[in-house]
Amino acid sequence: MSIEVANISKTFGTFTALKGVSITITSGELVALLGPSGSGKTTLLRIIAGLDVSDSGIIRLDTEDATLRSIRERRVGFVFQHYALFRHMTVFQNIAFGLQVKSRKLRPSKDETREKVFKLLMLVQLDWLADRYPSQLSGGQRQRIALARALAVEPKVLLLDEPFGSLDAKVRLEFATLATQAT
Amino acid sequence: MGKLSMPMNTTIAARATLNAGIGGGQESKLFRWALIAIATAFLGLFLFAPIIAVFAKALEKGLSVYFSAITEPDAQAAIRLTILTAAITVPLNLCFGVAAAWAITKFDFFGKNLLITLIDIPFSVSPVISGMIFVLLFGAQSLLGPFLTAHNIKIIFAVPGIVLATIFVTSPFIARELIPVMQAQGSEEEQAAISLGASGWQIFWRVTLPNIKWGLLYGVILCNARAMGEFGAVSVVSGHIRGLTNTMPLHVEILYNEFQFVAAFSVASLLTILALVTLAAKNFVQKKSRQRFITSPVEGIDYSGVQL
Numbered sequence: 001m002s003i004e005v006a007n008i009s010k011t012f013g014t015f016t017a018l019k020g021v022s023i024t025i026t027s028g029e030l031v032a033l034l035g036p037s038g039s040g041k042t043t044l045l046r047i048i049a050g051l052d053v054s055d056s057g058i059i060r061l062d063t064e065d066a067t068l069r070s071i072r073e074r075r076v077g078f079v080f081q082h083y084a085l086f087r088h089m090t091v092f093q094n095i096a097f098g099l100q101v102k103s104r105k106l107r108p109s110k111d112e113t114r115e116k117v118f119k120l121l122m123l124v125q126l127d128w129l130a131d132r133y134p135s136q137l138s139g140g141q142r143q144r145i146a147l148a149r150a151l152a153v154e155p156k157v158l159l160l161d162e163p164f165g166s167l168d169a170k171v172r173l174e175f176a177t178l179a180t181q182a183t
Numbered sequence: 184m185g186k187l188s189m190p191m192n193t194t195i196a197a198r199a200t201l202n203a204g205i206g207g208g209q210e211s212k213l214f215r216w217a218l219i220a221i222a223t224a225f226l227g228l229f230l231f232a233p234i235i236a237v238f239a240k241a242l243e244k245g246l247s248v249y250f251s252a253i254t255e256p257d258a259q260a261a262i263r264l265t266i267l268t269a270a271i272t273v274p275l276n277l278c279f280g281v282a283a284a285w286a287i288t289k290f291d292f293f294g295k296n297l298l299i300t301l302i303d304i305p306f307s308v309s310p311v312i313s314g315m316i317f318v319l320l321f322g323a324q325s326l327l328g329p330f331l332t333a334h335n336i337k338i339i340f341a342v343p344g345i346v347l348a349t350i351f352v353t354s355p356f357i358a359r360e361l362i363p364v365m366q367a368q369g370s371e372e373e374q375a376a377i378s379l380g381a382s383g384w385q386i387f388w389r390v391t392l393p394n395i396k397w398g399l400l401y402g403v404i405l406c407n408a409r410a411m412g413e414f415g416a417v418s419v420v421s422g423h424i425r426g427l428t429n430t431m432p433l434h435v436e437i438l439y440n441e442f443q444f445v446a447a448f449s450v451a452s453l454l455t456i457l458a459l460v461t462l463a464a465k466n467f468v469q470k471k472s473r474q475r476f477i478t479s480p481v482e483g484i485d486y487s488g489v490q491l
Binding site: 049051071072076077078080082084085086087088089097098101102149150152153 | 371378381382
């Protein structure tokens, strides 16, 4: 899915986070936003995902205007900076969440869900952690679970906020490879 | 080697001194004992002595007198009314508390600070005034009075008034308990749930509620204890009609004023037992909420040392 960001602006009170930002990303492209902290990377990602609303400008997904579309309609996967895993759920339940909240017609069966979750766990190479809780995982493991969770609902776009924030060099490389594989 | 060990020893000695300082070991023994003695005496005088006194007085004339005091019709009616009041009040305040805490912590809206202030009003005014408010609103001399009389609706000096006053007085408990819990948790998990396609209702039941359940239960326990024990506000709106509008605290007062001390303390002992049960439940819930993520799902691995 292609993303077109046209002239997006966003202010928080008196602080201007984004001012006339435009960017076009074609389908299949892997793009990284670089910039010092406070430069508006997260804000832009949140606006593309639909977690925040811009003050002005247009977001086009697949050339259609999606500026006012809700986050659920956009089919955008989001991996949060602090992962935002569900604390009270096991790794398995975390990844299965997106499948279980689908409407009855679209919801996969228990076996299908299980199969899919384990496939994703294999992809991130953490299938042995299925029954653990997020508090029992390391930072890098949490991040990979967050990635698997976002992929479970088969989003058309995957947005990663500070994907290498808390990872050491070795895990960074692994994760970069993984993210490329996934797309 | 000798040169090396010297500074090391110094460090160890310095650390020991520092540790002692942190541990509070610098005070003299006498001072420490005095503090412990004062604390114990205070605890005994203000907490244990009254509890013992209540039960001693209640059981003064034997078990049969005790049981007849709590089984006589007026006492039974008071117990029933107290339970009824709590049974209506707690679920309503549960809904109100969750809704208010959810709105305040997960959304930004106009008038949010006003709402936070309003929630605290029942805590900041005297319960007697809380009762008076309802008399002013629904009493015979009020604006609504003639209407209520014409339609034969009784609120003041009847059960609805007691329930209303109790709801008002106990309304902040659950919201006050939940707001800090929900504030600390932030709304990141909810946002993740939205991005995974969950609806508002699904987010509440599957993400928010499991995260706040122990805080919620804690609030419910406190709310229930106060709903059953409320005296001031209920006293104003009740009218003290025996067997009809007396709750347990009011019944205790009446018996006491009539010099029926044993009966008064017998009913009071039930409220004391409620308080003790509440305390035990509260401790249990607090313990549970601390351990909730330490349960070990993988056999053979001990997570009990995992810090949250």
